[in-house]
Amino acid sequence: MQQNLSLEVLRSARRKAEEAEVFSASARATTVQFEANELKQVQSRESSSIALRIFREGKIGSAIASGGGGWEALVDMAVETSQFGGPANFQFPSFHDHSKVRIFDPKVEKIAMERIVEIGKELIAKVKGHTGDILCDVQITKGTSSVSLINSQGGEGGYDKSFFSLGLEGILVRDTDILWVEDSESSCRSDLIGIDELADRVIWQLEMARKKATVPTKLLPIIFTPHGVASALLSPLVLAFNGKAVVEGASPLKDKLREQVFDKKLSLWDDATVAYGVGSYPFDDEGVPSQRLPLVVNGVVTSFLYDLQTAALAGTKSTGNGRRAGGGFPSPAISSLVLEKGEMSFQVMVKDMKEGLIVEEVMGAEQGNILGGDFGGNVLLGYKVENGEIVGRVKDTMIAGNVYQVLKELPGIGQEARWVGGTLRTPPLYCSGVSVTTKGN
Amino acid sequence: MRDLIGEALKGHDADYVEIHFEESQATSFVYRGQRLEEISRARSIGGNVRALVKGSWGFVSFNQLDGLKEKVAVAVKEAKLASREPFKLFRTEPVADTVESQLKKDATTIPLATKKELLDSYNDIMLSSPKIQSTRINYRDMKRRTTFANSEGSYIEQIKTDLTARLTAIAREDNEIQQAGLSLGSNGEFSVVEGLDEKARGIARRAAALLSAPQVKAGEYTVILDPVLAGVFAHEAFGHLSESDHVYQNENLRQIMVLGKRFGGKHLNIVDDPTMPSLRGSYKYDDEGTPARKAYLIREGVLEGRLHSRETAAKMGETATGNARAINYHFPPIVRMSNTLIEPGSISFEQMLGDIEEGVYVKDWYGGTTSLEMFTFSAGEAYMIRRGKLAELLRPVVLTGNVFTTLENIDAIGDDLEMNQGGGCGKAGQYPLPVSDGSPHIRIRHCVVGGR
Numbered sequence: 001m002q003q004n005l006s007l008e009v010l011r012s013a014r015r016k017a018e019e020a021e022v023f024s025a026s027a028r029a030t031t032v033q034f035e036a037n038e039l040k041q042v043q044s045r046e047s048s049s050i051a052l053r054i055f056r057e058g059k060i061g062s063a064i065a066s067g068g069g070g071w072e073a074l075v076d077m078a079v080e081t082s083q084f085g086g087p088a089n090f091q092f093p094s095f096h097d098h099s100k101v102r103i104f105d106p107k108v109e110k111i112a113m114e115r116i117v118e119i120g121k122e123l124i125a126k127v128k129g130h131t132g133d134i135l136c137d138v139q140i141t142k143g144t145s146s147v148s149l150i151n152s153q154g155g156e157g158g159y160d161k162s163f164f165s166l167g168l169e170g171i172l173v174r175d176t177d178i179l180w181v182e183d184s185e186s187s188c189r190s191d192l193i194g195i196d197e198l199a200d201r202v203i204w205q206l207e208m209a210r211k212k213a214t215v216p217t218k219l220l221p222i223i224f225t226p227h228g229v230a231s232a233l234l235s236p237l238v239l240a241f242n243g244k245a246v247v248e249g250a251s252p253l254k255d256k257l258r259e260q261v262f263d264k265k266l267s268l269w270d271d272a273t274v275a276y277g278v279g280s281y282p283f284d285d286e287g288v289p290s291q292r293l294p295l296v297v298n299g300v301v302t303s304f305l306y307d308l309q310t311a312a313l314a315g316t317k318s319t320g321n322g323r324r325a326g327g328g329f330p331s332p333a334i335s336s337l338v339l340e341k342g343e344m345s346f347q348v349m350v351k352d353m354k355e356g357l358i359v360e361e362v363m364g365a366e367q368g369n370i371l372g373g374d375f376g377g378n379v380l381l382g383y384k385v386e387n388g389e390i391v392g393r394v395k396d397t398m399i400a401g402n403v404y405q406v407l408k409e410l411p412g413i414g415q416e417a418r419w420v421g422g423t424l425r426t427p428p429l430y431c432s433g434v435s436v437t438t439k440g441n
Numbered sequence: 442m443r444d445l446i447g448e449a450l451k452g453h454d455a456d457y458v459e460i461h462f463e464e465s466q467a468t469s470f471v472y473r474g475q476r477l478e479e480i481s482r483a484r485s486i487g488g489n490v491r492a493l494v495k496g497s498w499g500f501v502s503f504n505q506l507d508g509l510k511e512k513v514a515v516a517v518k519e520a521k522l523a524s525r526e527p528f529k530l531f532r533t534e535p536v537a538d539t540v541e542s543q544l545k546k547d548a549t550t551i552p553l554a555t556k557k558e559l560l561d562s563y564n565d566i567m568l569s570s571p572k573i574q575s576t577r578i579n580y581r582d583m584k585r586r587t588t589f590a591n592s593e594g595s596y597i598e599q600i601k602t603d604l605t606a607r608l609t610a611i612a613r614e615d616n617e618i619q620q621a622g623l624s625l626g627s628n629g630e631f632s633v634v635e636g637l638d639e640k641a642r643g644i645a646r647r648a649a650a651l652l653s654a655p656q657v658k659a660g661e662y663t664v665i666l667d668p669v670l671a672g673v674f675a676h677e678a679f680g681h682l683s684e685s686d687h688v689y690q691n692e693n694l695r696q697i698m699v700l701g702k703r704f705g706g707k708h709l710n711i712v713d714d715p716t717m718p719s720l721r722g723s724y725k726y727d728d729e730g731t732p733a734r735k736a737y738l739i740r741e742g743v744l745e746g747r748l749h750s751r752e753t754a755a756k757m758g759e760t761a762t763g764n765a766r767a768i769n770y771h772f773p774p775i776v777r778m779s780n781t782l783i784e785p786g787s788i789s790f791e792q793m794l795g796d797i798e799e800g801v802y803v804k805d806w807y808g809g810t811t812s813l814e815m816f817t818f819s820a821g822e823a824y825m826i827r828r829g830k831l832a833e834l835l836r837p838v839v840l841t842g843n844v845f846t847t848l849e850n851i852d853a854i855g856d857d858l859e860m861n862q863g864g865g866c867g868k869a870g871q872y873p874l875p876v877s878d879g880s881p882h883i884r885i886r887h888c889v890v891g892g893r
Contacts, residue, residue, distance in 0.1 A: 032522075036690035041498040042519035045771060047487070048504050062479070067486030067504035077482040084480050084557050113522055135691055173693035176845055178814035217659065248474040248575040250611050252618060329471075329479045364817035367808035367839055371611065372618040376891055378817040378841040395815075398841050398891040400659070437659040439842070439889050 003158075005071060006150055009052055013075050014152055017054035017061070017082070021092050021151040023285060024050045025327050029143030029163075032116045036135045037124050039117060049327035054078045055088035060309075064328050090312040092151035095287040102275045103282075105189040108142050108162035116140050119195060123168055126199040131206050134170045134181075141165045142190065147285070155287045163278050164190040165422065168202055179393070180380060181205040182361070183227070186422035188276040205360065205381060211392030213384035214438065221356040221411065221432045222399065223349050223385075228359040229339070229429055230420040232377070236370045236403045237268075241295050243306035243321075243332045245371070247313045252373055252404060256301045263410040265342050268296040270305060272320060272335030278422040279336035286322035286330050293319050295337075305332040339426040342413025349412055349430045351388040357436065358383045358390065362399065376400030376435075396439040406431045446590045449490075449509035455517045457493040457530055459591035460509070461728065463770040466549070467583035470556065472564050474575040477557070487770045492516035493530065497523030500773045531754035531761040533731050535594035540725045542600045548582040548631040549602055556580065559634065563641040567610045570645030572652060574613035577622075580606045582629065585769075587728075595730040602629025603721060603875045605865065608641060612648035619651035619836070622821060624806060624863025626721050626875070633862070647822065647834075656836045657823065657890055663800035664840065664888045665793055668859035670803050670820055671880030675783045676866070677809040678816040678844045679704075679711055680878070683738045683746075684764075684776040684868075685753035687813060694813075695757075702744045705848040708786045711739040713748055715763060715779035721862045721875040722779035729774055731763040738781075739848075750776050768871040775869055783880035786854030793853050793884045800826040801890055803838060806863060817841040839891040847885060855881030 006022045013020035026048035033041045049066035052074045061082025065071045120138045127136055141164070148158035167184030183201045185193045224232060245251035253261065272290030274280050283289050286308050294302045306314065307322030307330050323333035350358070357379070364377035379397045383390050407429075414427030446460050464486050471479040489502040490512045499519030501512045548556075560578050567576045582604040589597045609622035621644045627633035666674060681687070688694045715724050715733035724733055729751050737745040749757070750765035753776060765774035794802075802824045809818030819839045825832040858881045865873020 038525050038690075039497065039523035040525065041500060041773070042522050043498075043500040043502075043773065044515065044519065045502045046504060047502070047771065062481045064481065064483045065485070066483075067506075073484055077484070080553060081480045081482055084477065084553055086476055086478065113519075117522060133693075171691065173691060173697070176697055176814065176843075178694075178812065180812055244473060244478075249613065250575045250618060252616060328483070329481055363812055363815065364808065364810045364819065364839060364841070367810075367817070367819035369619060369837055371620060376839055378812075378815050380812050380815065396841075396843060396889065398659070398817075398839065398889060400839070400891050435659060435891075437889060437891050439661065439887075 003148060005050065006148055009050060009071060009074055010150055010152065013052055013054050013078065016075060016079055017056040019055040019088070019092060019152045021053045022050060023149050023324065023327070025145065025147050027143060027145035029141055030113070031139055031141040032113070032120055034120050034124060034136065034138040037128065039120065042113070050074065051324065051327050052078045054082055056082040058088050060085040060088050062329055066327065090308040092153045093155050093287045094153040095155045095157060095283060095289065099282065099289065101273050101280050101282045101290060103159070103161045103188045103280050105162045105276065108164050108190050109144055111142055111190055116142065119166070123195055123199055127168065127170060127202050130203045131172060134172050136168055136170045139167045149287050151287065157283055157287060159282050162188050164193060166193050166195065166198060168198065170202060179209055184421055185419065186278045188278060192276060208383045208390055209381065209393035213392035213394055215357060215384055215394050215397055215436055217437050219433045220436045221353050221430070222434045223356070223358045224429045224431065225358060225360050226418050226420045226426045226428060227361060229426045230424050232359060232362040232365045232375050233403055234424065235366050236373045236375055238334055239371055240373065241304050243304045243310040243314060246304045247310055250371060253301055259301055260299050261301050261404065262296055262299040262407045264299045265410060265413050266296055266299050266407060267340040269294055269338040270321065270334050271338050274336050277336045279334070281335065284320045284322045285324040286318065288318045288320040288322060290320045290335065305334065307332045334423065336423045336425065339417065341415055341417040341427040343415055344412035344430060345415050346428055349414065349428065350385055350390060352411070353385045354387060356385045357394065358385060359399065373403045375403060398437045399434055401434045406434060442588065443596065445509060449513050450590065450592050453513055453517050455492040455494045455520065457592055458513055459491050459589065459729070460488065461770050462488040462588040463585055465583055465585040467581060468553070470560055470578065470580040472560065472576060472578035475568060489770050490516045491773055492520045494520035496525035496527040498773070502771045528755055530751040533751065533761060536726065536730055536732070537596045538726070540599040542602050542629060544602065544629050546631040547602060548604045548629050549584040551631050563608055563637055566638055566641040567608065567645040570610070570642065570649065572612045572614055572649040573610050573645050575611045577609040580634070584629070589728065589730050591730060597726050597730055599726065601724070604629050604633065606634050607863070608644055610645040610648040612652050614652045617652050619648055621648035621651060626862035626864070628719050628721055628723060630719070650834055651836060654834045654836050657801060657838050659891055661887050662890050663797050663884065663886050664890065665800065665802045665826070665882055665884050667804040667882060668857065668880050669806050669861040670818070671783060671883045672861045672878035673806045673809045673818050675711055675880055676778060676781045676876070676878040677811045677818055678847060679738060680713065680778045680781045681811045682813050682844060683713070683748050685747050685749050685757060686776040688747070689753045689756045698744065698747065700744050700746070703742055704739055704744055704845065705742040705851055707741045708854045709739055709742045709848065709851060710737070710784035712737050712784060713764070713778050713781045717780045720780045720860060720877045722877045724779065727763040727765045727774065728767045729765040731761045731765065733763040733779065736762045748776050748778065750774065766874060768874050772871050775871065777868065777874055778866060778876050780860065780876065781878045782858065782860065783854065783883065785856050785858040785881040787856050788853045790855060790857065790882050793855065793882060794826060795829045797826045797829055801835070801838065802826050802831055803840065806861065807837060814844060815841065816844055841889050841891065847888065850886045850888070851883055852886055853884035855883060857881045
């Protein structure tokens with residue numbers, strides 16, 4: 001039905017515009033939600049949307065409709081916006097065949113709700129087995145989505161995707177001290193998610209946070225765990241590699257293509273072809289085939305992320321990173337980021353530090369001048385290292401730094417990488433000279 | 442519609458069922474530098490059903506409005522999968538009402554051309570300023586028509602409008618990049634985005650000035666927060682802690698947040714009030730149909746109340762405050778703030794400055810978040826204070842601290858209340874919810890200010 005509707009919208013748009021593109025998406029998901037260790041709510045969501053983009057008198061117009069019936073107004077709304085739209089500086093791709101990226105597992109849909117409830121109970125039981133008075137919120141989601149895209153250049157394609165995610169957030173309150181622990185995983189395949197591994201990581205956090213420690217206000221070495229990398233360092237980089245920031249000259253990397261900006265040990269990929277990765281797709285939301293794109297190779301900046309329109313402005317080709325948040329207007333965005341692992345084990349990093357911090361989670365890391373590369377915030381979960389030993393959790397502590405300074409020379413990159421939240425695979429990063437501020441010093 | 446809903450609400454074996462319908466339309470503009478990068482219109486239709494059976498919830502959201510009775514059945518079936526302790530919702534009287542929006546100049550009816558002309562002019566002002574490399578303008582207005590009905594006989598139709606805008610100027614010199622911005626919002630009243638020429642000029646000037654501004658030396662300072670930032674502090678630091686869904690099942694947190702406990706000086710009053718007229722967080726009924734009311738969170742320094750849904754009120758033996766809100770029909774209502782503010786005191790800004798030897802004056806909102814105990818937020822603008830006088834402009838600073846000690850450390854509350862309507866609140870994946878917050882200037886001793 002959706003397919004016919006897309007065709008109908010395309011036909012009616014073409015009567016008023018030179019070119020048109022219709023993107024339709026639908027999703028069904030069920031979430032089982034535990035609150036304070038108990039099953040509180042089961043929730044199912046169904047959504048569908050159709051987005052229309054047109055070139056009319058050489059200008060771009062766009063509109064989106066979600067839900068029953070709204071699509072009749074699509075063409076009129078797109079025509080209305082096209083009067084004020086930017087110039088149509090690119091062409092829709094006439095795509096057909098794409099490499100098969102594995103993103104659908106028919107088994108996900110068939111997992112019984114009873115089994116999902118059991119998974120949640122198992123996970124909570126395991127964490128409670130370590131710390132009896134912890135209160136856990138657990139969310140488990142299974143779902144499928146489908147995408148179809150057609151355009152007036154004869155381009156046409158569609159795919160189905162499955163997803164399964166598991167997340168736990170634990171809170172432990174003692175007097176007025178509040179400890180949060182957290183971990184999550186997602187994949188297109190449910191059997192790629194390790195319930196025990198997730199529980200073990202949360203238990204490790206609880207174990208490390210058992211004692212309290214204090215740090216002085218000064219420059220210190222910091223190990224960012226995979227979680228910490230995602231929480232503190234990622235946002236400035238994602239912003240800087242966005243082709244839009246590069247084109248307008250706001251990215252610190254704009255003139256740095258083929259230059260050594262980061263440590264030689266550092267290589268970073270945007271990989272939309274990872275098997276069963278939740279960020280993977282056969283073609284992007286504009287019909288451009290997906291790829292494994294090197295962003296940084298041995299510290300040298302090698303490419304930026306582009307969609308069709310931004311690529312045209314930059315005089316280059318789309319990298320297959322045109323994504324539509326909420327089904328709307330395409331914009332360059334990451335698929336999955338993969339930071340290549342290095343050669344130092346986590347234990348060796350810890351042993352190497354005379355005095356330093358391990359950072360798992362930073363609160364408010366996105367509040368500073370992230371466009372300029374700044375990161376920082378309150379260490380929500382982090383541990384102090386003294387003479388090569390983890391001695392306890394730190395509180396009332398802020399870190400601040402700049403990714404271009406910190407990642408320029410790294411004492412070490414971890415040899416074990418893992419997925420964080422489904423769209424970043426990273427090892428721990430061992431950094432030096434990060435500003436640490438603490439209360440009472 | 443009303444008959445359809447009435448029919449669907451019959452013949453189930455749940456303890457409680459509610460249905461939401463929603464029709465919305467939105468217009469958005471995105472500028473990046475000289476380019477109007479996106480101009481888009483959106484329409485959305487959908488709804489949801491929520492059912493309570495023996496203490497657990499089932500929830501179904503959908504785009505297709507047919508088969509409502511089956512959707513009720515699915516929600517009931519889902520609720521039966523869970524097995525919590527049964528409870529009764531806090532009792533509220535069924536309401537039948539229709540709420541229209543009353544705007545002088547409804548943004549959603551202003552022609553696209555008018556909006557574009559206005560935004561173009563601000564963009565031009567910023568772009569033509571010295572050292573400005575690029576700009577960002579985000580503008581969005583939306584109108585929602587919502588219908589709420591429940592199995593107790595309530596039937597409420599409401600029209601809600603909302604407007605948000607943010608102007609940002611990005612300055613660059615060599616490899617140095619700095620930005621300054623302004624966030625605005627209203628209940629759909631268009632006038633809030635009119636007449637901003639001078640402000641646009643100011644943003645551009647500030648971004649350029651930041652290029653040569655020093656970074657604050659990290660450490661503990663006496664800080665003065667302007668009304669915007671103090672409002673964000675009230676929201677982040679205490680508002681979230683007052684949301685009962687964090688507290689109601691956590692015995693230890695309940696002890697921390699026991700009513701009657703002292704949190705600050707006698708001068709400290711914090712309220713959440715959805716009944717204030719014409720603000721972004723204003724409404725007549727929440728998304729469970731409970732009438733809105735003003736709630737004192739802290740009165741004269743002592744914890745007096747908290748924000749409730751019908752569930753949390755019932756479970757804590759307190760009164761539902763009308764704070765159950767959902768961002769749209771894809772989500773169930775959860776406990777949220779509305780208009781949150783620190784009530785004004787009697788001290789002037791000059792008096793506050795007067796006895797500070799060295800401190801930091803922080804202004805304007807950039808972001809903020811909380812882990813309940815710890816909060817952090819960043820100022821869009823900051824100045825050193827030396828010997829009771831405002832001194833040099835600083836790079837943006839981040840403030841952090843423990844909620845409980847920081848509330849105690851507020852030693853002066855100003856006489857100049859202002860409400861801030863920029864931004865939006867995020868919780869449990871529901872972002873951005875229209876809220877507002879406000880405060881007079883406040884002074885905090887021993888506040889950790891981050892920098893390098």
